[in-house]
Amino acid sequence: MIEILTPAELARARATGALVADILHTLKSRCEVGTNLLDIDRWAQAMILAAGAQSCYVDYAPSFGRGPFGHYICTAVNDAVLHGLPGDYPLADGDLLTLDLAVSLNGIAADSAISFIVGESRPAESVALISATEDALRAGIAVAGPGARIGDISHAIGTVLSAAGYSINLDFGGHGIGSTMHQDPHVSNDGRPGRGYTLRPGLLLALEPWVMVDTNRLxxxxxxxxxxxxxxxxxxxxxxxxxxxxxxxxxxxxPTLTPA
Incomplete structure (x- = not known):
């Protein structure tokens, strides 16, 4: 299903997006050496419920997982990149942590992920990885607009990731989003320009470039x-x-919140 939102629904989507971003912003500010992944999950749960929103993950049970997911946020550390199930792990200095959050508020979902380094260490390899995904995300957004094709976004993302020296996995990528978390169209992190679905006003997309240092296998x-x-x-x-x-x-x- 490809869903086109009305102006009223888009206004609700803005509120959901701001909530997701502000929760991620707050969680990042709380993450320090010794923070347990299970605490991050509890904090996310408390903020989602306090906002009157619903988690898109707790009851999520797709065919590829061993569901339901049962947690409120994905927490992926170092060599983990997607669908990170929170566990009893205290963060260490230099850990590369990815937080991925999807929430529904007033019937509209939004989805976002951030990667950052915990503590004072700044391993060059980790800094480069994060920068590549952020640059690719900006490139994909820059070409998105009415009349563009999904392939234009995929090509823009893939060009940046490939130029940075990373191989690209096409099994998981971006997706449509709206009244549910995962919808068509699929947005691969590499592709051919001028191909695929033509973008229309009211379409919501979750774009998510991700890479691994020396492989494209999961x-x-x-x-x-x-x-x-x-x-x-x-x-x-x-x-x-x-x-x-x-x-x-x-x-x-x-995020609408100012930095701490």
Whole structure:
């Protein structure tokens, strides 16, 4: 299903996007050496429920997972990159942490992910990974607008990731979003320009470039959810929900809170 939102629904989407972004912003500010992933999950739960919103993850049970997911946020550390199931793990200095959050508020969902380094260490490899995904996300958003094709976004993302020296996995990518978290169209992180669905005002897309240092193969943890690099290398993932407007693309998942 490809869903086109009305102006009233788009206004609700803006509120959901701001909520997701502000929760991620707050969680990042609380993450320090020694913070437990289970605490992050509890904090996310408290903020989602306090806002009168619903988690898109707790009851999420797709065919590829061992569901339901049962937690409120995905927490992926170092070699984990997608669907990171929160567990009893205290963060260490230099850990590369990805937080991925999807929430529904007033019937509209939004989805966003951020990767960042915990503590004082700044491993160059991790900094480069995060920068590549953020640059690719900006490139994908820059070409999104009415009349553009899905392939234009995929090509823009893939060009940046490839130029940075990373190979690209096409099994998981971006997606449509709206009244439900995952919808058509699928947005691969590489592709051919001028191909695929033509973007229309009112379409919401979650764009999510992600890469691994030296592989494009994933392995699944024994928990049935967490996806890791096949070689144990580090990973990063950046994501925004955007709305196609009459004159371009609007990023819905930007925080409204000021830095602490």
């Amino acid at each position: 392995v699944t943890d024994a928990d049935g959810w967490t996806l890791r690099s096949a070689t144990g290398c580090r990973t990063a993932h950046s994501e925004h929900t955007i709305a196609i407007t009459e004159d371009g693309a609007e990023i819905l998942t930007l």
